[in-house]
Amino acid sequence: MTWIRKNIIMIVGLLVLFYMFIPVFVVIALSFNEPKSRLTYTFDKFTFDNWLHPCSGAEAMCPSVMVSLKIGLLSTLGATILGTLMAYALMRYRFRGKGVANVLLFLPMASPEVVMGSSLLTLFVSASFPLGFWTILIAHIMFCLSFVVVTVKARLAGMDPRLEQAAMDLYANEWQTFRRITLPLLAPGIASAALLSFSLSFDDFIVTNFNSGSTVTFPMFVWGSAQRGIPPQVNVIGAAVFLIALAIVVLGQIIGARKRKALAA
Amino acid sequence: MTSKKWVPYLLLAPGALWLAIFFLTPMFNLGATSLYDPSGSLESGYVMNGHVGNYADALSEYWPQFLRSFTFAAIATVLALVIAYPLAYAIALKAGKWKNILLVLVIAPFFTSFLLRTLAWTAILGDNSSFVHFLQNIHILPEGGRILATPFAVVMGLTYNFLPFMTLPLFTSLEKVDSRLIEAAGDLYSKPFTGFRRVVLPLSMPGVVAGTLLTFIPASGDYINAQLLGGIKNTTMIGNVIDRAFLERGAYPTAAALSFVLMAAIVILVASYVKRAGTDELV
Numbered sequence: 129m130t131w132i133r134k135n136i137i138m139i140v141g142l143l144v145l146f147y148m149f150i151p152v153f154v155v156i157a158l159s160f161n162e163p164k165s166r167l168t169y170t171f172d173k174f175t176f177d178n179w180l181h182p183c184s185g186a187e188a189m190c191p192s193v194m195v196s197l198k199i200g201l202l203s204t205l206g207a208t209i210l211g212t213l214m215a216y217a218l219m220r221y222r223f224r225g226k227g228v229a230n231v232l233l234f235l236p237m238a239s240p241e242v243v244m245g246s247s248l249l250t251l252f253v254s255a256s257f258p259l260g261f262w263t264i265l266i267a268h269i270m271f272c273l274s275f276v277v278v279t280v281k282a283r284l285a286g287m288d289p290r291l292e293q294a295a296m297d298l299y300a301n302e303w304q305t306f307r308r309i310t311l312p313l314l315a316p317g318i319a320s321a322a323l324l325s326f327s328l329s330f331d332d333f334i335v336t337n338f339n340s341g342s343t344v345t346f347p348m349f350v351w352g353s354a355q356r357g358i359p360p361q362v363n364v365i366g367a368a369v370f371l372i373a374l375a376i377v378v379l380g381q382i383i384g385a386r387k388r389k390a391l392a393a
Numbered sequence: 394m395t396s397k398k399w400v401p402y403l404l405l406a407p408g409a410l411w412l413a414i415f416f417l418t419p420m421f422n423l424g425a426t427s428l429y430d431p432s433g434s435l436e437s438g439y440v441m442n443g444h445v446g447n448y449a450d451a452l453s454e455y456w457p458q459f460l461r462s463f464t465f466a467a468i469a470t471v472l473a474l475v476i477a478y479p480l481a482y483a484i485a486l487k488a489g490k491w492k493n494i495l496l497v498l499v500i501a502p503f504f505t506s507f508l509l510r511t512l513a514w515t516a517i518l519g520d521n522s523s524f525v526h527f528l529q530n531i532h533i534l535p536e537g538g539r540i541l542a543t544p545f546a547v548v549m550g551l552t553y554n555f556l557p558f559m560t561l562p563l564f565t566s567l568e569k570v571d572s573r574l575i576e577a578a579g580d581l582y583s584k585p586f587t588g589f590r591r592v593v594l595p596l597s598m599p600g601v602v603a604g605t606l607l608t609f610i611p612a613s614g615d616y617i618n619a620q621l622l623g624g625i626k627n628t629t630m631i632g633n634v635i636d637r638a639f640l641e642r643g644a645y646p647t648a649a650a651l652s653f654v655l656m657a658a659i660v661i662l663v664a665s666y667v668k669r670a671g672t673d674e675l676v
Binding site: 135137138140141142144145147148149150151152154155158169170210211213214216217218221223225229232233235236237238239240241242243244246247248249250251253254266267269270273274277302327330331333334337338346347350351354358362363365366367369370373374377378381 | 397398401402404407408409411412413415416417418420423425476479482483487488494495497498499501502504505506508509510511512514515516517519521522556607610611613614615616617621631632635636648649652653655656660663
């Protein structure tokens with residue numbers, strides 16, 4: 129009894145963590161489901177078929193996953209580059225207009241997606257810009273950018289600025305210092321910013337829905353099929369993305385721990 | 394590093410321009426669209442005549458949905474705070490060497506698609522699910538009572554979906570709390586709960602403010618939970634209305650007015666909240 133009282137916060141915390149995983153367990157379970165009819169979303173019969181043939185049975189799904197992957201990778205690339213440059217400028221220089229830049233970066237994070245998506249739609253419509261792949265990409269880079277800046281800034285804040293000063297004292301110019309000292313130290317921060325960007329882009333529905341025209345991303349495919357009945361293969365993609373992302377994060381943790389050990393030794 | 398004054402501007406320019414063109418300009422466009430003559434259409438084009446009446450029409454027709462959105466979002470934010478606080482506290486102050494692993498586990502569920510997790514809740518809370526039958530058997534839920542398609546389900550979905558936005562800022566500010574301060578409170582004969590209320594809670598206030606904002610803002614504009622977990626009546630949120638007005642009815646001026654009001658309401662709420670939270674010392 130005293131043990132429970134002593135550890136009550138940890139127990140409650142772990143229960144909350146379990147609650148957060150409940151839908152993930154359901155998604156994984158349903159990825160092995162063979163439903164009796166298209167309209168049921170309950171577990172009927174166990175099967176490996178969905179994992180062995182994820183593209184059969186739901187013809188439009190795999191192309192939509194490809195679209196999401198392409199947009200995810202391109203928007204991650206764009207947002208990570210633009211965001212890292214911005215974070216570096218904001219943390220390592222003093223200049224007029226910094227406050228304005230910070231507000232400009234904060235606003236997209238404080239706007240509901242439905243406002244961002246709809247306002248961008250009015251821009252594209254009034255400029256007669258055709259909706260599709262490119263408008264989705266533009267929108268994704270836009271809303272990923274602020275999150276990249278926040279993540280990279282946090283890493284820069286934790287870095288010892290004396291390392292960069294030392295390089296400069298040894299006659300490295302700004303570019304050499306950035307390339308040889310800052311960038312390698314910044315790499316973990318950039319990597320987590322990229323991972324965050326990719327998951328934001330791959331998962332986005334609301335902004336995409338406003339600006340997609342007839343292009344169908346994976347979340348849009350899921351939304352569309354929610355009305356007609358969800359094929360179990362959709363859960364295979366969900367479960368696979370979950371496992372891959374988890375593997376990347378765990379691997380990153382292990383590499384980070386190894387490096388710290390190597391440095392300490 | 395002061396020799397080249399233009400360097401920071403050069404580094405900022407691409408990203409800042411991107412945000413200026415694809416975030417700020419659209420806001421002005423939205424404002425302009427909300428003043429178009431509503432008699433136009435996408436095909437025939439719109440006439441810009443400063444039709445302020447769009448706002449009156451939008452508000453008089455859709456104020457219940459506005460009210461509902463903010464109510465649902467507020468309840469979900471409070472629930473998320475109550476749920477996330479013990480978790481953040483446990484990870485920040487009790488986990489020791491397990492801290493990093495637990496943090497990964499907090500983020501991990503959110504690698505599964507938002508839509509798929511919400512659909513998973515429809516399976517858990519559905520009328521024929523074992524969870525609902527269980528609640529009926531122990532008479533928490535009346536015979537034939539349902540959870541899916543009720544406001545309760547929508548609030549539950551909102552609470553669940555934005556939990557990491559609450560947990561991570563709470564964790565960040567709790568991690569900075571010096572555990573010796575808690576010991577000091579105990580040494581001075583404060584009961585554990587008093588120590589928490591007088592020492593830890595005030596110190597974690599920046600996290601509480603950030604977490605509640607990061608939960609409330611997306612929750613009030615969300616329409617996925619209302620669409621998938623809600624019913625036909627009593628659960629429609631303002632996001633659903635805006636989405637349908639733009640994409641199904643093509644009523645751009647009304648929809649833009651609604652969108653603009655939502656943005657303005659959030660800016661006002663957030664500004665006054667931050668101001669209050671900043672000045673009243675929060676005890």
